[in-house]
Amino acid sequence: MILGVIPARYSSSRFPGKPLIDIQGKSMIQRVYGQAMKSKKLTKVVVATDDERIAHHVKRFGGEYVMTHSDHPSGTDRCLEALEKTTGSFSHLINIQGDEPFIDPSQIDLLADALMDKQTELATLVIPVDSYELLFQEGEVKVVVNKQMEALYFSRMVIPYFKNVDRQEWHKHFTYYRHVGMYAYRADVLEKITRLKPSSLEKAESLEQLRWLEHGYKIKTVVTKHESHCIDVPEDVERVLSLIKQGK
Helix, strand or coil: CEEEEEEECCCCCCCCCHHHCEECCEEHHHHHHHHHHCCCCCCEEEEEECCHHHHHHHHHCCCCEEECCCCCCCHHHHHHHHHHHCCCCCCEEEECCCCCCCCCHHHHHHHHHHHCCCCCCEEEEEEECCCHHHHCCCCCCEEEECCCCEEEEEECCCCCCCCCCCHHHHHHHCCCEEEEEEEEEEHHHHHHHCCCCCCHHHHHHCCCHHHHHHCCCCEEEEECCCCCCCCCCCHHHHHHHHHHHCCC
């Protein structure tokens, strides 16, 4: 049984109240919840929030929510509390980003399929990089994988360095991947990784998943063809609305 959790905080330094913004007649959190509910592999979906305004809104549109503490350092910690407070016995959990209102349900199902391998501890999505601009955009996290498609490293820098080739051509000579920020966890592993202290690599890159790698956990990566459209700052809303009008 797989629990889908959508962490949703009201407080945000860059975009306060982000889960409740209107996107063509529906709030962002309602759109994310609706897309998650279309997944064929999730047993239940809940919104994990620390804010009564979000909780009341979720209740109004018929969704389920779990009230969590406000001092969690990451969405992963919030997911564990949601798992502990949700009725039912769940073997796995998928952390669904609350700021991607048009997430494709098939992406959730891809991660769910990866969890069916009993050897999988953690899983996440990646997408091939097809342009120089995307590859060298520092906001895009790049992922290096091994032959088994397990993550070796995540970085905001471009890795590997491609020697003797113009950097504008690197993506044509090597399969680079960028990270799509949705995670799947085995329930017992989720409990263990939340006890780990921040690592040196994590602090350097400001990427939580490096803590897990540095402590020896394996992260299975699954390739998706669907673009990720995250709303991080107010300006992103217009960008996403523009993509909708273009049919993208």
